[in-house]
Amino acid sequence: MMCDGQTEAFGRIFNIQRYSLNDGEGIRTVVFFKGCPLRCPWCANPESRSLHQVHVRRLSKCLHCDVCQEDVVECPSGAYEQVGQDMTLAEVLTEIAKDDLFYQTSGGGVTLSGGEVLSQAPFAIVLLEALKARGYRTAIETSGHGNAQQLLQIGALCDEVLFDFKIMDAARAKTVIGSNVERILENFQSLMAQSKTTGTKVIPRLPLIPGYTLDIVNVDKVLNFLCPFALDQIHLLPFHQFGASKYELLGMAYQLKDVDVPTHAEVNAIRAHVEAQGYTVTIGG
Incomplete structure (x- = not known):
């Protein structure tokens, strides 16, 4: 992305989260990129879907001023917020550097997430190059839905790639979330082939x-696809309702508001099934 009238690239970032323990090894700083081509009904970050900046008003902070200026700077309580900030490479690196001590002591690093990192691949590549030059351990979280060459460029700059497999039935995946399963699987195969030379750990x-x-049935489709790659780890990510309140804030309908989170028995049954195939299973991650 290029800012109007400027030559410096920027990324549109909607959050930088510190002290994360579930997005790669050690303590992580997670940089959340705005924009995603998919429309997963269970998305916990609905503010990430659109690449465009939006404004929201948090009623819990609102002072109910007689005349709302609807201005982020002018709002006296911070209730009126802009979701999505255009940040230069230098600005992102400055925020990341604030946590250097935690990376050094925990073996952690920086994870790029979203949204979908591939939606802003050029900035992700520049950022990862800068992070590697500074000695940071790097990771991304991705659906694999994007340009294959850009994914490989990004993967080569990562110590870890956390690769999500969602609905495996091609027709249903296209209808429900708008994904191209064939493309995603081909991208994963290419990433795995490249990892033999780069040493990138793909999970x-x-x-x-x-x-x-x-x-x-869906889990077995994933396992059958993964079988030839001789991987030893799989992460299971149980559904949660942590992002439910964001939909109302954004004026979006949330289709899964009445859906119960999986029980321990349901999750453990899937876990035992996957472990029986020889994988080490992490819940979360």
């Missing part, structure tokens, strides 16, 4: 979503 992740992916 498959399976979101467990009731009514969509929380069933043995």
